[in-house]
Amino acid sequence: MLPGINFYGWIFALASLMQISSNVAVSMYAVYHLDTYVSQPYHVFIGYLLILWGSAFFIVFANKYAPHTQHVGTFFVIVGGIVTIIILAAMPKRHATNHFVWSSFNENNATGWSGGVAFLLGVLNGAFTIGTPDSVTHMAEEMGHPRKDLPKAIMLQITLGFVFAFCFAVALSYAITDITALQGGFNTFPLTNIYVQATAGDNGVRNPGAAFGLLFIMLICTLTCCVGLTLTVSRTYWALARDNAVPLSAFFGRVNERLSCPVWSTLFVCVLATGIGAIPLGSPTAFLAIAGSFVVLTTISYAIPFTANMLSGRKYFPKGPFHLGRAGYAVNGLAVLFIVLFDVLFCFRTVAITGLWWAAHAVKHYPGPKVMALYIETDGVAPVATEKSSASAMATELKQKEAENLRS
Known part of the structure; x- marks a missing residue:
């Protein structure tokens, strides 16, 4: 059951990442045509299909080069991230005030919820980072020394990710000069509008080349992630088929020895992702709900073994080099509490209201x-x-x- 929950969470994450990458690509065109371009959902969907099936083609026919794409991605994430932060901090002719960046949360809260609830609901965006350590765990079988290397990789990612994300968020916030433009701009990707504001010259004259360059860094980072995530999700489904946990396991559990790739599992994942990617053509809200369920499903897949591990006295879990002993109970317990709290909050708008109304009225009168x-x-x-x-x-x-x- 747990691998199945995790797989469905990851297929939604794959669709979300493809959507982001396609939005970046469309925005690179849009920055040169801000006054005439009108964004249409099918523009993003076409880019979505090209990136998705391009990633599938690369994994099937150039599987041995997949690690090199991650080297390229690592370079652009680190070097490109530093360059982006420097440009956002130094290039704007005007910066936001300290009050806007650090003290105006309630003033700019347009959600309709109180500041505290809005903050907790907004954690959903940051919670997507659960995908990075989780994706590392799916590659454990291909590591030479996973008992030591896997925890090190996860902790290194969390530490570096926090430092980079905090610096990027601060620089991005100071680069915003017109927050109203982000709420109804030319594109559904607000980051583009922030880059346009940050790179504008004197008197607000746009610099599309600079904005294009910042988006290009983002595009390369997301494209390499698309390849890696397609690889992760296809391998996850192949592992389920190998363990006879899905229909047609014998078929999807095959590995093409010549290509060193589970071709049919990869193609199935991409077909499924294609269907999910078409949802925004009819209902963008439905797609956002599906994308957000990645966090809920992934964290649930962790909460269940955490709880089982504690209830069994942690005696069935083999001790590794980083075993926490009794402190592990506190870590696992806090993790489960946070997962329960935030998973309820992420479904808060509909689940809480519907549930309360059912208990108060509908259970007797409907x-x-x-x-x-x-x-x-x-x-x-x-x-x-x-x-x-x-x-x-x-x-x-x-x-x-x-x-x-x-x-x-």
């Missing part, structure tokens, strides 16, 4: 859906719809309900 036809089953006779009788029955029932409500 009669269930009404059907416009009453089907009567008789021996040897097919069901016959009696629409008039059903309508009269419904009217009688409604009158009875109204009378009961008046008496109560």
